[in-house]
Amino acid sequence: MAKTIMIIDDSASLRQVVSITLTGAGYEVLEACDGRDALAKLTGQKIHLMISDVNMPNMDGISFLKAVRELPAYKFTPIIMLTTEAGEEMKKAGQAAGAKAWVVKPFKPELLLTAVSKLILP
Amino acid sequence: MDLDQAKQTFIIEAHELLDAMEESLLAPESSEAVNAMFRAVHTIKGSAGLFGLDPIVRFAHTVESVMDRVRAGSLAFDPDLVNLILACHDHLAQQISELQEGDDAGSPETIAEGDALLARLLPYLETVPRPAAPPTTLVTHESHPHEEEDDQPCWHISIRFGPDILRQGMDPLSFLRYLQTLGSITHLTPLLDRLPAGPDFDPERCYLGLEIDLDTKVERQVIEDVFEFVREDSQIRIIPPRSKVEEYIQLIRELPEGDHYLGEILVKGKCLTPKDLEEALGTQRQEAFEDGTVQGRMLGTIVIQDQAVPPAVVAAALDKQKKAKEKTGHEVKVVKVQAEKLDRLVDLVGELVIAGATANTLAAQGTDSRVLEATAILGKLVEEIRDNALSLRMVQIGETFSRFRRIVRDVGQELGKPIELEIRGAETELDKSIVEKLSDPLMHVVRNSIDHGIESQEVRRARGKPATGSLSLNAFHESGSIVIEVADDGGGLNKQRILAKAVERGLVQDPSSLTDQDITNLIFEPGFSTADAVSNLSGRGVGMDVVKRNIDELRGTIEVETYEGAGTTLRFRLPLTLAIIDGFRVGVEDTFYVIPLDMVIECLDLGPFLESEQNHLINLRGEVLPFLRLREVFETRGAVPARERVVVVQFGELRAGIVVDRLMGEFQTVIKPLGELFRSVKGLGGSTILGSGEVALILDVPQLIQLAVTRKHALQPRLSTVS
Amino acid sequence: MFQITRIKDNGHEILQLSGDLTIYSAAEARHELETHLSQHPTLVLDLSEIDELDTSGVQVLLWLKREAAARVGALSLVRHSPAVVETFDLLHVTGIFGDPILIGPA
Numbered sequence A: 001m002a003k004t005i006m007i008i009d010d011s012a013s014l015r016q017v018v019s020i021t022l023t024g025a026g027y028e029v030l031e032a033c034d035g036r037d038a039l040a041k042l043t044g045q046k047i048h049l050m051i052s053d054v055n056m057p058n059m060d061g062i063s064f065l066k067a068v069r070e071l072p073a074y075k076f077t078p079i080i081m082l083t084t085e086a087g088e089e090m091k092k093a094g095q096a097a098g099a100k101a102w103v104v105k106p107f108k109p110e111l112l113l114t115a116v117s118k119l120i121l122p
Numbered sequence B: 001m002d003l004d005q006a007k008q009t010f011i012i013e014a015h016e017l018l019d020a021m022e023e024s025l026l027a028p029e030s031s032e033a034v035n036a037m038f039r040a041v042h043t044i045k046g047s048a049g050l051f052g053l054d055p056i057v058r059f060a061h062t063v064e065s066v067m068d069r070v071r072a073g074s075l076a077f078d079p080d081l082v083n084l085i086l087a088c089h090d091h092l093a094q095q096i097s098e099l100q101e102g103d104d105a106g107s108p109e110t111i112a113e114g115d116a117l118l119a120r121l122l123p124y125l126e127t128v129p130r131p132a133a134p135p136t137t138l139v140t141h142e143s144h145p146h147e148e149e150d151d152q153p154c155w156h157i158s159i160r161f162g163p164d165i166l167r168q169g170m171d172p173l174s175f176l177r178y179l180q181t182l183g184s185i186t187h188l189t190p191l192l193d194r195l196p197a198g199p200d201f202d203p204e205r206c207y208l209g210l211e212i213d214l215d216t217k218v219e220r221q222v223i224e225d226v227f228e229f230v231r232e233d234s235q236i237r238i239i240p241p242r243s244k245v246e247e248y249i250q251l252i253r254e255l256p257e258g259d260h261y262l263g264e265i266l267v268k269g270k271c272l273t274p275k276d277l278e279e280a281l282g283t284q285r286q287e288a289f290e291d292g293t294v295q296g297r298m299l300g301t302i303v304i305q306d307q308a309v310p311p312a313v314v315a316a317a318l319d320k321q322k323k324a325k326e327k328t329g330h331e332v333k334v335v336k337v338q339a340e341k342l343d344r345l346v347d348l349v350g351e352l353v354i355a356g357a358t359a360n361t362l363a364a365q366g367t368d369s370r371v372l373e374a375t376a377i378l379g380k381l382v383e384e385i386r387d388n389a390l391s392l393r394m395v396q397i398g399e400t401f402s403r404f405r406r407i408v409r410d411v412g413q414e415l416g417k418p419i420e421l422e423i424r425g426a427e428t429e430l431d432k433s434i435v436e437k438l439s440d441p442l443m444h445v446v447r448n449s450i451d452h453g454i455e456s457q458e459v460r461r462a463r464g465k466p467a468t469g470s471l472s473l474n475a476f477h478e479s480g481s482i483v484i485e486v487a488d489d490g491g492g493l494n495k496q497r498i499l500a501k502a503v504e505r506g507l508v509q510d511p512s513s514l515t516d517q518d519i520t521n522l523i524f525e526p527g528f529s530t531a532d533a534v535s536n537l538s539g540r541g542v543g544m545d546v547v548k549r550n551i552d553e554l555r556g557t558i559e560v561e562t563y564e565g566a567g568t569t570l571r572f573r574l575p576l577t578l579a580i581i582d583g584f585r586v587g588v589e590d591t592f593y594v595i596p597l598d599m600v601i602e603c604l605d606l607g608p609f610l611e612s613e614q615n616h617l618i619n620l621r622g623e624v625l626p627f628l629r630l631r632e633v634f635e636t637r638g639a640v641p642a643r644e645r646v647v648v649v650q651f652g653e654l655r656a657g658i659v660v661d662r663l664m665g666e667f668q669t670v671i672k673p674l675g676e677l678f679r680s681v682k683g684l685g686g687s688t689i690l691g692s693g694e695v696a697l698i699l700d701v702p703q704l705i706q707l708a709v710t711r712k713h714a715l716q717p718r719l720s721t722v723s
Numbered sequence C: 001m002f003q004i005t006r007i008k009d010n011g012h013e014i015l016q017l018s019g020d021l022t023i024y025s026a027a028e029a030r031h032e033l034e035t036h037l038s039q040h041p042t043l044v045l046d047l048s049e050i051d052e053l054d055t056s057g058v059q060v061l062l063w064l065k066r067e068a069a070a071r072v073g074a075l076s077l078v079r080h081s082p083a084v085v086e087t088f089d090l091l092h093v094t095g096i097f098g099d100p101i102l103i104g105p106a
Helices: A012-024 A035-041 A061-068 A085-096 A109-119 B003-026 B031-050 B054-072 B079-100 B108-124 B172-182 B220-226 B245-254 B259-268 B274-291 B318-331 B339-365 B369-392 B398-415 B432-453 B457-462 B495-504 B516-524 B544-553 B701-710 C026-039 C055-070 C082-091
Strands: A004-008 A028-032 A049-053 A079-083 A101-104 B154-160 B183-191 B209-216 B235-239 B394-396 B419-424 B429-431 B469-478 B481-488 B557-563 B567-575 B580-588 B591-596 B600-605 B610-612 B617-620 B623-629 B645-651 B654-660 B662-670 B684-689 B695-699 C003-009 C012-021 C042-053 C074-078
Touching (some): A004 A012, A012 A028, A012 B003, A028 A035, A035 B469, A049 A109, A079 A085, A101 A109, B003 B031, B031 B079, B054 B079, B079 B108, B154 B183, B172 B183, B172 B220, B220 B235, B339 B369, B369 B394, B394 B432, B398 B419, B432 B567, B495 B516, B516 B557, B544 B557, B580 B645, C042 C055, C055 C074, C055 C082
Parallel strands (some): A004 A028, A004 A049, A049 A079, A079 A101, B419 B469
Antiparallel strands (some): B154 B209, B154 B235, B183 B209, B394 B429, B580 B662
């Protein structure tokens, strides 16, 4: 069975490219446009990995990370956070919240695929 | 979908973001506007990187850096800078337009203009700008032909994983699987000496260490990067093929395990010969003796400093977002459909789901794998059709919210109370049938807030509040429900007055037994009204009890949060749709019940988790929860089975266990209204027909949780098993 | 979902583990298995229904093996499922457990 990844980012085009890349590599991809949307879509189904932007409207990535760790079904789901060089402070806050996997934006699709493969293979 | 389509999405998205940015630039005072601008540039940069649009990335990066300084407050957003950012905005728009025309690189004039703008941005940057970050690219690695015939060209990787990596979702197994894609693992020794015995063992902690020999052609950096996500907490040491003996010996010295044990591992991996080892360990003992220590140093371990960084909360620029969304709306083609047609479709889909479940059940009883496969495909399609049909009925709540702008202004004027209405979460979607039934209760609550909540201007001034009152409507999704909040900054509910009135009306016998929340909830009792003077707006005989009934009918709940002198928030929590739910089926004796799946947290055996039978409490890994037995709630006859199961459910912030005989798995179901017979039974929310044709009862989880929490087990109607 | 079921095989009592023995269920598994161990220090675990086994699951099994030995009992693992075999192979822990793995017809 294909592994399921959820991408959480407010940019539709970024989600599309990530989705094309990961689907092409054999993963199943779910999309959400921000933390709140993602939480609404997390209804107990098995998610093997989440990729979340940090800077998003409604619910930013750090709040999302904290909220998702409270859900028993996703307490231990690996999460890759997307950040920019300008986001050092965010990164610190995120690390304090337990986010260890970071990918710096902008990135090429294949770089993200490599990062994902280290945590789960399709 | 392909990349070209995604690029089109990017172009549309970039235009929208730039429109939003322009709007913010024209009213740049608020921090929200600055945030919106930052995010616009940030998002464009991030997405442009994915398409390899380096000129856009480069330009946006510098603008973003400047905006970041404005956002952080270290740079004043004076008119000069606003004008410059406006020019940058126009330049980005020009870049996107050229991209739209198929010119990825950009025209020479545009490039020159960009350079000029970058030069003007320079003084606003903190230091010399970081070199415009090109998108990080994966380095491709060429093979090294000269290493070919060597029979031991192995890298040695020594790793002691950090204790928390498992909790963070990182499994050493994944890294091993990934390493296998880079080359072949010729030797691997797991080290589990750190695994403690007895009660000290923490099953969620990682105690694993690995000594790995990897035969690969990739470069050191690539191997190092395999562990990039665990690098900070783990001890990692990577030794290239054919390194000097000293390097291996150093490794042995620095690791906590016994020297000879590690030595043997290295010998086995052909990194060292037995002779090397013997000689080296001899020298080492000598040295250790001389300087008096063999204590290992930590290897390249980076200690994370837990600095107290306040979580930089980025306020959402929702109104701007909404506008951007509305603009997209113009380009989308819309077909109007009569609402009844849509309802009929959803009804039919409901029947289809049941028929599908029946077919599935029958197919599973047979042995023909082709039939099974066909029904599985059918099932997936039915599910998609269901989601699509339901999404047709989903509407944004924004329109309902917007209607209140006029009402708030008019009513406020009539009462001489200037009030500002703030709308958030307008794009939140919910089922049309719910929206329709929501306008009345919402209207009532909003009017109540204006009428009784928000004080007159004089009172507000006397209390040191701004003369203009504030009312906000907010909607968002939360764990399978939609939450709608109506909040005012008025006087809050006066508990003494509520209590006095309730006593006067005979609604309360023993006031001393009530908690604050109980008192607040009295406003939902039939025949309760606190208005000192009945205005011509509210007080038309419709009380909060009607609001509560309306919400009950929608399978929702109401919470009140009130602070005397500071305001009141009413929170409606509603299901996303009324028609179809994903359910979890359980059984007691020969009756089936369905629990909405989004409320199920986990299922356990009752035995090991039982805390107190007498008080009906379970202990869920330290959390003590109340439970109730369905067989007691519905007074089912029959003997309690030896092995009882408990389903842990959650609604809002409350959790409880529901004890049943059997767990029967997930399935999808259409909610049918309850017949007259059951309507008055507490704990039931509806019924459904199973694939087998049998009837199952859908549990009203919020009610059951309430029941478990308050321990009021006396249920009115007598009910034995349901046939 | 992780579950432990008691089954009888030729009159011997065996505990069958089924579902995912992963970080999500490790705490529960440790707790329940320890309860069983306190009653029967010699345990046989049937792993044929394990769908997923990760590092935390391996740690729980190894801890249990050591606990059993400390109580002068023993832990044997039988009927390793493909998922168990894959994890054991990847981590090279088959030797640590020392149980024979039968590769029979699927």
